[in-house]
Amino acid sequence: MNTPKNRWIRKVAVLGSGIMGSRIALHLANAGIPSLLLDIVPKELTPDEEKKGLTLQSPEVRNRIVNQALAIAVKSNPSPVYSQRYVSRITTGNFEDDFPKIKECDWIIEAVVERLDIKKSIFDQVEKYRKPGSIVSSNTSGIPIHLMAEGRSDDFKRNFLGTHFFNPPRYLPLLEIIPTPYTDPTITDFFLYWGDRFLGKTTVLCKDTPAFIANRVGVFGIMAIFHAIRDMGLTVEEVDKLTGPVLGRPKSATFRTADVVGLDTLVHVANGLYQALPHDEQRELFRLPDFIQKMMENNWLGDKTGQGFYKKVKNADGSSTILSLDLNTLEYRQQKKAKFPTLEQTKTIDNLSDRYKVLIAGQDKAGEFYRKSFAALFSYVAHRIPEISDELYRIDAAMRAGFGWEHGPFEIWDALGIRKGIELTESQGYKVPQWVKDLSEKGIDKFYQTSDGTQQYFDIPSASFKVRPDLSGIIILDHRRHTSTVWSNSECSVIDLGDGILNIEFRSKMNTLGSGVLSGINKGIELAERDFRGVVISNQGANFSVGANLMMVYMMAIEQEYDELNFAIKYFQDTVMRVRYSHVPVVVAPHGMTLGGGCELVLHADAVQAAAETYMGLVEFGVGVIPGGGGTKELTRRSALRYVKDDIELNVLREYFYKIATAKVATSATEAFEFGFLVEGRDRISLNKNRLISDAKNLAISLAESGYVMPTRDKFKVLGRTALGMFAVGIHQMVEGGYATEYEAHMANKLAWVMAGGDLSEPAQVSEQYLLDLEREAFLHLCTQRKTLERIQHMLTTGKPLRN
Structure with a gap:
């Protein structure tokens, strides 16, 4: 370039x-x-x-x-x-x-x-x-x-x-x-x-061809589904179940996406493609099915007109119900739960690449749907080279970035193997172009391969594998894990990024911070202090971390294993303090949801390299506890660092108190700076999430080369009774105004006790450990309360907070 x-x-x-x-x-x-x-x-x-x-x-x-x-x-x-x-x-x-x-x-x-x-x-x-x-x-x-x-x-x-x-x-x-x-x-x-x-x-x-790459392939996929579902007798709900997260695609799947984007937009593109592509071998799939034409006539365009494939209606009691469109009768009806035996078989398969083989092997309607869909997709994208792109990796990149697919078409094909994909495609009556067959006949069964942590793609004109230029300077942990892992357990991997920097990667479910992850953080820092010069803590999951392992906390609390719970909280606190006080710089690189314990980890980094789309907050109030992994202590400490003169001390402390008490979440990395979760002049933002780990590695190198020295354990000021009085007035007003329940007031008083430094008769200088002990004591107390256990249970079963 x-x-x-x-x-x-x-x-x-x-x-x-x-x-x-x-x-x-x-x-x-x-x-x-x-x-x-x-x-x-x-x-x-x-x-x-x-x-x-x-x-x-x-x-x-x-x-x-x-x-x-x-x-x-x-x-x-x-x-x-x-x-x-x-x-x-x-x-x-x-x-x-x-x-x-x-x-x-x-x-x-x-x-x-x-x-x-x-x-x-x-x-x-x-x-x-x-x-x-x-x-x-x-x-x-x-x-x-x-x-x-x-x-x-x-x-x-x-x-x-x-x-x-x-x-x-x-x-x-x-x-x-x-x-x-x-x-x-x-x-x-x-x-x-x-x-x-x-x-x-x-x-x-892209080439200057109709709809370029992403819309050409993406709209083809949607139209192919539109034509297939009525023949297969599938409902709107069933299709969205089959084409959502189970395939590594957005929750909005097919029909919900059409409602959000607008059916008129989709139809405009489909009609344009039908007119512009007289020689496309699957041109007829761009012709609108009868039910789509009828929806257009009725102006059922989706969210913009109040109804599309789904329709929200008000019930007599004021609540809302979402109805689904019956594609046969074109009448709205109550939603039906979609369930398939094939999908049940995939629930324990976390690796998406392994899931595809199970999906196409299904003996129910789901399996039939996937065989038809994958066959049509494989044939279509293979025939689009070199029409819309000379390089196959561009098609995968466009579908991932434009339609939110976790894997592009050729990556899905790779998971099955080229030979298996050819057999599947031809068994469904679709043709495979000769260039793909030539690959298989040469004994090549993948479109991609990885060498020395770098992904290569098969270049058709040269009939050889070439390094992907679009990934230059980008670190992808999947490409390095097999050759560069220096330590691992079931929940965490420590990977050598080169240039003396280690990456600590979470691999637990939803990247929760349980004992396996915490031991990995400690081990990674220990290895770095011995043989490396810096650490990055990051991963490439959907989210950085949704917080501590809530199920573990719940089980210990419900069984009243308070000594074990105290030890677990202490271990978490000790780990975040290990992040702060190590002999090598530790850079934390969050992205997506960075909540609770994930946020606490970020707060203790030497520096943060955050993705622009980072949603960070201390949300523990939602499950009936206060931040117990150093978060309460750290925001109190940061309040003290902002004290300039006495008349603003309470205002600063109150600001941080409400961030915790209202479970406030920053909706971008920029807002995280405004909230005080990130530090101006120290922390940085990566606009391109793909470059996050590379940027974090460079930041760690910069810290190391600038003469990094472990921070000193300085004391800081807490305000004691002065702060307690201010908090008491504020909490009372929240209850009286209907903004907080009586139990939330109880939680807030526990938070206030910690952030004030306890019942001190006058302001005092305290250590971090002093506040950590108060924080842990308050956390444990709240875990003994029935209403907290109700909140935790509700979150675990519904995924939503309970206010009681």
Whole structure:
């Protein structure tokens, strides 16, 4: 890749403030890049504007469309922006008054309605005002990119390409890069690099073919299901059960996803593909089934119209029920529980690659469904090379990043073996292209192989395995575990990352922090102190950690094994203190849910390298206890470090108290800084989650090479009775106002006791161990209470907190 080293994008113009344009601007704000967001000028006044005496020339009228669109985007849930502060990085305007301002921008991205004539008229304006050399791109998902470049100047053509974001841009990491025959290759390379490093995207090079890669394959898969289910007699609920997490795909699966995205969007893409692909061997699958056409006629488009494949209705008692659409009668009915013997067989199989073999071997409808689905998918993607991509790994990368699949099509095929995949595909009446058969005949049974911790893919033109360039600089633990593990148990692995850095990886269920993980943390630090120079604590599971092993706590508490429980809590506390006080730097790299004990581990790191999408909080109140693994102590300590003068001490302490008492969770790494969970000037954020461990390793090396010295065990100030009085007033007000139950007040008083340092007559300097002992005592007390046990049991059985 020939990446220009002297090119920067300092400001962006986003043309069009609809669903995509406004959210692209907000994600640019997430990345620290200011943007100019423009849209059309209204043609008439609203009644409110008329009442105010405004005219069509009033600035607030002329920018009404763009400002309203941005306001709606900012308020949408889940939030498209890491912090509300970042919205100020966006300047709004309109096409008539503000188009000349695009000359200040290094990149101009068009995101207007999907009509070629309108896009061309926008590019007429762009051509008039852009500065030479600035990049111009379209976010189109369906119009050929080269058509938009026709008739443009040579400089425009050289700097023009497609940049297709997936919605919502903050959460879906795929960014498809589509050059035209005129695009300067260095511009293509630049965007592949810049989108990865600065926007946190999985950038995938695509050819200028209909729907590019992800939508071409993803919509094919959905349409194939639409055509198959009625023949198989499957219900909406059954299909969503079969195509969700059991396949390593989002919980929204097939039909719920269609409702969220909008059936009209899906139909628009499918119709476009049917018209644009006369020679596609499976073109007829893009033709709409009767029930889809009927739903379109009824305007049952999903969430945007209040009903689609599912419909939420209000009951007489005010509660809500979600109904499902019967695809035969097109009437809504009560949901039916979906259950298949084949799925029951997979419940104990945690490794997704091992699960596929069981799924296709099923002798029920589930097994039949998987055999049909996989066969159609394998045949389709194999025939798309080299049509949509010369390299098979790009198809897998696009499906993972754009549709949230844990494994792409060729990776699923790899799990079965090439030969087995050929047999399956042909047994279902589908054809396999000759290049795949040639591989099998040569004795090659995998599309991928791993060597020295690096993944290689089979390159068809050279008939050899090549290193994946898109994984350059990215550490994938699955590729290193077999050759670089220096110690392991059933719940934890210690892996040599090279350059003197060890990685401690959790491998327990949901990455809970039980004794196996804690022993692994201690062992990893011990090994590093002896033979290495730094430690990273991270993993590549769905979430960093949901906290301590709650079932273990519950069983000890219910059986009144309080000595054993005290020992377990002490072991957890000692482990997080081992993280803080070691002779080598320890960097913790959280991502996703980082809750309870997971958050406590982060709080004790020498430094943190957090994924941008990290959701961190001390949520122990939800199960009736206070943070007992050093979290209460640490936020009290951090309060003390912020004390500047006496009149703000209570305010600072109260702020941290409420973070725990309300189980507040930061909804991004940026917000974790605002909450005080991460430390400004020390901790860092990785926008691209794929680079998290690599970034954490580099941070550990930097700490080691800068002359790391273990922190000293300094004392800090607690406020005693002064704080207890303040907490007592606040807790009383929460109960009186109906914000807390009597038992939650009891829990809050235990928390207050710890954070005040006990009943001290005056402020005092205390050690960390002093507060850890108070914290553990309060935790144990709460575990003896019936209402706490009820809360824990409810969480274990329902996954939801109980308020009692």
